[in-house]
Amino acid sequence: MDKDITKTTLFKAFEAFPYEKFKQICLDAGCDRYVKKSKTLKLLYLMVIAQFLGEESLHSIANLVTGDKRIHEVLHLTSISSSTLSRRLRSIKHQFWETTFSMVKTSVWQRAKNRNPGSSSYQLNVIDSSTITLCLTRFLWADFRKTKGGIKLHQSIVVHEGNTYPDHAVLTTARKADKNVMDELIVTADNVLNVFDRGYVDYAKWDVYCQNNIRFVSRLKGNANIEVLEETSNTGGGGLKERIVILGCRYITQMAHPLRLIETHDQNGNLVTIVTNDMTLPVKEISDIYRLRWQIELFFKWIKQHLVIKKFYGTSPNAVFSQIWIALIGYCLLKDLQEQLPKKRSMLDVLRAVKTFLFRHFSEMIVALSRGPTKTSRGRKPSIRDEIADILQEIDLKGTQVLDVVNVEEMYL
Structure with missing residues (x-):
């Protein structure tokens, strides 16, 4: 293996990492004060490695450091105890990791825009939340229902040129209503179109967005009060219907600004009612x-299945939130690594390759991912019964001389 560890897949994954900014926030927060062995950057490397490899406890991470010589070479760390890991993670507030995630996602998104400037006149900002359930007896602070606890990851993602990139995120307990976090996830820039579901219906907020020219697209609840102002006929076909409406109860919750209401159907034929304050885009x-x-549902599904955010290294709010922020940092780095590949591969393919080539030269990973499938399917393999039937048919046609070249005994065995 090439001894230049800066050419490994691990260091390639950290290519988008803003080291100078990270060094400054470490200094401001005093994270490395009186720390000799496990500096914060080294700790982050180790925790991201644990995310990539799926390590589910601090004990397994400590054993990984002790038993893997490649980590000794890359991180210059030969051993660390689980108690030391716990103490270091406990000493760093989760807001520090939140700030780190914000810097990393900004760097990754900027690199993506530089690679693919895109031709769209607007940027899509998709907003939603996902609940991670917790055992209530171990996480008393995260009470959610009678028998279970939970936290919510409120997330926005950017959809750009067929790819999705994590953007803003907010972590709360599961009881927090989605619409109460909406203002923190909304992007106010003129060229951004915010997209969210029925959980974010709030007429008062929507009026503010209309007044401030913040564009949005949302799905409407079935019990909404609708006052039709205008029926439009130019819908572009496809069974789409469009109206100009005012939402809410008159004199109580009614909006001051009109919206476009669009009726369409999903793939199962169910009616879907969409509203938007964008008056220019085609229906x-x-x-x-x-x-x-x-796309954001697929994002939540992916991180829950392939990153370590369902089993936690600690039970305090700081431990849980810190682990999720580090997992999101790991996802951003994987996303940037995916973008550096010469051939388009799925995030799952990239993660699987990273697990194998993490401490090896990045060029080896590229070669492995560039190969085609090693086996080609030729249909169902014939059974011994089928092969014997073929031989008997051949005997009928050509006589018993075919037995001279076919080992019938071996087939029976």
């Missing part, structure tokens, strides 16, 4: 934009 495009909201 079909608005419908397609809302369908892209599903």
Whole structure:
């Protein structure tokens, strides 16, 4: 293996990492004061490695450091106890990791824009939340229902050129309503279109967004009060219907600003009612934009299945939130690594390759991912019964001389 560890896949994954800014926030927070062995950057490397490899406890991470000589070479760390890891993680507030995530996602997103400037006149900002359930007896601070606890990851993602990139995130207990966090996830720039689901219906907030020219697309609840102002006929076909409406009860919750209401159907034929304050985009495009909201559901599913955010290294709010922030940092680094590959591969393919080539030369990973499948399917393999039937048929046609070249005994065995 090439002894230049800066060429390993691990260091390639950290290529987008803002080292100078990280060094400054470490200094400001005093994270490395009186620390000799496990500096904060080294700790972050180790925790991201644990995310990539799926290590589910501090004991397994400590054993990994002790038993893997490649970590000794890369991190210059030959051993660390689980208690030391716990103490170091406990000493760093989760807000520090939140700030680190914010810096990393900004760097990754900027690199993505530089690679693919794109031709769209607007940027999609998709907003949603996902609940991570917890055992209530161990996480008393995260009470959610009678028998279980939970936390919520409120997330926005950017959809750009067919790819998704994590953007703003907010962590709360599961009881926090989605619409109460909406203002923290909304992007106010003129070229951004915010997309969210029915959990964010709030007429008062929507009026503020309309007044401040903040564009959004949302799905409407079935019990909404609708006053139709205008029926439009130019819908672009495809069974789409459009109206200009005012939402809310008159004199109580009614909005001051009109919205476009678009009726479409999902793939199962169910009616979907979409509203938007964008008055210029074609109806079909608005419908397609809302369908892209599903990308954030795929994002939540991926991180829950492939990153360590369902089993936690500690039970305190700081331990839980810190682990999720570090997992999101790891996802951003994986996303940037995916973008550096010469051939398009899925995030799962990238993660699997990273597990194998993490401490090896990045070029080896590229070669491995560039190969085609090693086996080609040729259909169902014939059974011994099928092969014997073929031989008997051949005997009928050509006589018993075919037995001279076929080992019948071996087939029976």
